[in-house]
Amino acid sequence: MATAFSRHRMSIYEFICENALKGFKFALSKQWQGIIALVGGAQLRVSAHLKGSTLLVEVAGEFDMTLTEEFRTTVDSYLDTGMAKFLLIDLSKVTFIDSSGLGAILGRYKKIQGLKGKIVLVGPHSQVKRILNVSGINTIIGIYEDKKSALNHLG
Amino acid sequence: MSENPDKKIINFMNMEFLSVPENVALSRVVVASFAAQLDMTLNDMEELKVATSEAVSNCIIHGYNNQPIGKVWISVSLYSSRLEITIKDEGVGIEDIDKAMEPAFSTDPERMGLGFVFMKSFMDDVEVVSEVGKGTSVKLIKNLPPVKPQAGNR
Numbered sequence: 001m002a003t004a005f006s007r008h009r010m011s012i013y014e015f016i017c018e019n020a021l022k023g024f025k026f027a028l029s030k031q032w033q034g035i036i037a038l039v040g041g042a043q044l045r046v047s048a049h050l051k052g053s054t055l056l057v058e059v060a061g062e063f064d065m066t067l068t069e070e071f072r073t074t075v076d077s078y079l080d081t082g083m084a085k086f087l088l089i090d091l092s093k094v095t096f097i098d099s100s101g102l103g104a105i106l107g108r109y110k111k112i113q114g115l116k117g118k119i120v121l122v123g124p125h126s127q128v129k130r131i132l133n134v135s136g137i138n139t140i141i142g143i144y145e146d147k148k149s150a151l152n153h154l155g
Numbered sequence: 156m157s158e159n160p161d162k163k164i165i166n167f168m169n170m171e172f173l174s175v176p177e178n179v180a181l182s183r184v185v186v187a188s189f190a191a192q193l194d195m196t197l198n199d200m201e202e203l204k205v206a207t208s209e210a211v212s213n214c215i216i217h218g219y220n221n222q223p224i225g226k227v228w229i230s231v232s233l234y235s236s237r238l239e240i241t242i243k244d245e246g247v248g249i250e251d252i253d254k255a256m257e258p259a260f261s262t263d264p265e266r267m268g269l270g271f272v273f274m275k276s277f278m279d280d281v282e283v284v285s286e287v288g289k290g291t292s293v294k295l296i297k298n299l300p301p302v303k304p305q306a307g308n309r
């Protein structure tokens with residue numbers, strides 16, 4: 001527990017909320033989770049917050065064509081207004097990715113190159129990482145295990 | 156086009172759905188569930204999901220131009236030595252199939268042309284039949300290892 005706090009630098013409030021949510025989700029049967037997912041709303045799939053000129057984006061769930069629009073508009077609202085030129089994409093909660101998701105990431109990469117900024121990917125699961133490697137995206141965008149080393153790279 | 160030498164069908168499944176994005180996830184889960192009866196590794200299952208996702212996404216994005224206007228058909232057939240997944244639409248069709256299958260080729264400037272790259276690298280064979288104005292059919296083939304004799308039966 002103590003390590004979880006220090007590693008992620010969570011506030012106690014965040015820690016309690018996250019774990020309460022985990023417990024809640026666990027208590028739901030698979031079937032109900034499915035229904036909630038279908039009804040939508042309950043799950044936030046793309047969330048972003050700004051830290052200086054670095055935008056931290058977290059994507060959760062299956063990064064396919066159902067998610068690309070939301071990802072693009074969220075990220076671009078910061079890039080196009082000049083609020084951010086560094087982008088950290090947290091993929092640790094992504095359970096699946098295909099060419100649509102990769103295309104959306106690559107589109108942001110191109111945009112950020114124009115802004116002379118930087119982009120990094122963080123924490124993909126092994127399955128997701130394999131897809132990133134097969135696509136070759138790993139040769140142009142840095143992939144980091146944890147947020148701290150990714151942020152170090154962004155400088 | 157290679158003829159399937161293995162005529163003995165063990166199992167099959169068909170589905171038909173409207174060209175809406177939500178059905179991409181549905182279709183890859185159904186195909187993976189069907190394949191779960193085989194002795195597949197987690198990696199194989201994941202690859203099957205990606206390949207299916209690519210073919211179905213293409214039907215919706217390109218075939219029907221991102222509109223909920225057409226039907227997509229999937230049929231999965233299991234033979235003793237191979238699994239075949241056919242994904243079909245009645246959309247715009249492909250003008251030049253060889254070109255479409257080249258890595259990084261896309262008719263959409265926002266896209267990367269990775270769909271066929273994934274299908275080809277994750278499946279043993281990919282066969283495409285298409286006619287402009289009529290539609291496209293993509294057959295994904297996965298060869299299955301021969302069934303080993305059970306140890307106890309020797």
Ligand SMILES: Nc1ncnc2c1ncn2[C@@H]1O[C@H](COP(=O)(O)OP(=O)(O)OP(=O)(O)O)[C@@H](O)[C@H]1O
Pocket residue numbers: 099100103209213214215217218219244246247248249255256260261262263266267268269270271272291
């Ligand atoms: N079902 C289809 N109907 C019409 N055209 C298709 C179909 N499938 C593929 N194509 C054509 O083949 C091209 C290559 O497909 P591929 O999936 O490799 O790349 P993409 O879809 O353009 O990009 P990505 O898959 O990386 O998002 C497409 O750009 C499109 O022109």
Ligand SMILES: [Mg+2]
Pocket residue numbers: 099209212213269270271
């Ligand atoms: Mg594609």
